Amino acid sequence: xxxxxxxxxxxxxNLRYETVPDPEPGPGQVRIAVRAAGVHLVETMLRRGPEFNxxxxxxxxxxxxxxxxxxxxxxxxxxxxPVWVGRAVVTPAGTSGxxxxxxxxxxxxxxxxxxxxxxxxxxxxxxxxxxxLEFLDVARLTPADVVLVxxxxxxxxxxxVQYAVGLGARVVGVAGGPEKTATVRALGADTAxxxxxxxxxxxxxxxxxxxSVTALLDGVGGEVARAALGLVAPGGRYVTIGDASGAGWxxxxxxxxxxxxxWTDALDYLLTHRELSRGxxxxxxxxxxxxxxxxxxxxxxxxxxxxxHAALESRATAGKVVLxx
Numbered sequence: 001x002x003x004x005x006x007x008x009x010x011x012x013x014n015l016r017y018e019t020v021p022d023p024e025p026g027p028g029q030v031r032i033a034v035r036a037a038g039v040h041l042v043e044t045m046l047r048r049g050p051e052f053n054x055x056x057x058x059x060x061x062x063x064x065x066x067x068x069x070x071x072x073x074x075x076x077x078x079x080x081x082p083v084w085v086g087r088a089v090v091t092p093a094g095t096s097g098x099x100x101x102x103x104x105x106x107x108x109x110x111x112x113x114x115x116x117x118x119x120x121x122x123x124x125x126x127x128x129x130x131x132x133l134e135f136l137d138v139a140r141l142t143p144a145d146v147v148l149v150x151x152x153x154x155x156x157x158x159x160x161v162q163y164a165v166g167l168g169a170r171v172v173g174v175a176g177g178p179e180k181t182a183t184v185r186a187l188g189a190d191t192a193x194x195x196x197x198x199x200x201x202x203x204x205x206x207x208x209x210x211x212s213v214t215a216l217l218d219g220v221g222g223e224v225a226r227a228a229l230g231l232v233a234p235g236g237r238y239v240t241i242g243d244a245s246g247a248g249w250x251x252x253x254x255x256x257x258x259x260x261x262x263w264t265d266a267l268d269y270l271l272t273h274r275e276l277s278r279g280x281x282x283x284x285x286x287x288x289x290x291x292x293x294x295x296x297x298x299x300x301x302x303x304x305x306x307x308x309h310a311a312l313e314s315r316a317t318a319g320k321v322v323l324x325x
Contacts, residue, residue, distance in 0.1 A: 002325070003100035004305035006063045009049030012309035015099075017302070020064070023096035023104045025077030030084055030107055032091070035119035037098035037302070038068035038127055039321040041242075044313050064097025066323075068127045069105070070119035080107055088113040090122040092130070092281065099305050101325045111281060114289035121288055124155065124295035124320040129284030131241070132159035132293070137280070138266040139217055139239045143168035146211050148204065148228055151219040152189065153180035155320035156241065159293050160217055161187045166292070172204055172213070174220075174228065176315060183296070183318050195220075201227045212236070222249050234260040241266045299324050 001022050004015045025031040043065045045052045059065065070090035076082055089110045094103035113122045135156065141147060147164045151157045152173030164171045165188035172191040173184035184192040191207040193200045204213075212233030218225045219242040229251060232238060238251065238261055256263050287293040296319025300308035311317045 001101040002302065003064050003097065004302060004323070005099075006047055006059070006065060007061060009047065009061070012044070012047070012306040012313065014047065015065075015306040015309060017305065020100070022102050023100075025075060025080075025104050027078045028080060028107055029077040029095070029104050030073045030080060030089070030110060031075045031077075032069055032071040032089060032094070032103050032105060033074045034069045034098065034101055034103050034325050035071040036069070036123040036299075037066050037094075037100070037103075037323040037325075038123045039066065039099075039300075039305075039308050039312060039323060040068075040127070041312060044309050047309065064100050066098030067094045068092045068123050069094045069098040069103045070113060070123040070126070071103070073110075074102075076107075077104075084110075088119070088122075090119070090126045090285070092127045099302065099323055101302070111285060114285055117285070117289050120297045120299060120322050120324070121295060122285065123322055124297050125284040125288045125293070126281055128155040128320050129159060129288060129293060129295060130280045132156045132163070133280045133284050133287070135217065135239065135241045135266050136160060136163055138264055139215055139237065141167055141169055141215055145169040145214045146172070146208055147215045147217065148172045148174065148213045148231060149189075149217045150174045150195070150224055150228055151242075152184045152192070153318040154219065155295065156219060158183070158187060158296050158319055161189050162293055165189065169215075170208065170211070172208065174200070174204075174224065175318075180318050195224050195227075201231055204231055215239070217241070225249065225251075229261075232259075232261055236261050238263045239266050240264070295320050297322050301325075 050058045073084045091105040091109045093109040094105045096104040153175040171189045173189040181192040213231045214236045302323045302325040
């Protein structure tokens, strides 16, 4: 099979498209002919090397990155009913690496792809959609909220905006550049602001007309988060789910407590409660199948995995990045 293989830590160009042996399904596993494979920002960090790796384990080189794949079951391992062969499935946890034409996954992690759902949409929802719903479950939004979403044009951000708009909340989306703010506005956000512009917090304050933000949902961190936090009302909620800026900034909990602002690190919570994910995976796929949540997918050929990584790292993409063999 063909795959994007990482032989050395470092730049995106270290991902090489080459021929490698086909993975074999073991007991309780299926082998999937991949139709779409998801790409995550965390995988760009894994690629760069141990010093940039936020995860407890470093991949052993050479490595095929990625785990979330959607495709057709083409063979099964011992103990798996052959009835699975030919079925369209999606998994968040391909054990042999997702940046490939074939991937192996434990049957226990596999979901049937709902009727009418494309492989690209399915793979976008099984992790990114699940993360968005888990994030929202922690945030506990209500129609009375004034919601500020940073990284609102990203894969998770767009789904969060859609959900909050559908709920009837007042929604402000923050994104980088006019194209991305136009995307956020098209999703139904009441206000979309470019964080690259001077005085963007003042623009938000003016747009919400004297009201204060009651729920800040942040995936950026750094100076964007710091500025956004200044817009949150006493008694509001600050929920974080990542640090796309790479700044490593953390708010002062004592200051927040003095302002009556509660801070929840949703990513930490979710990582320590992984048993909750499977129910949310099913909910995410069902929401997409029903048209309630629609992911924005940006597809790259598998052969151009390096270009996909570079685009994601430079924040040149909106929505979910997917590789297509």
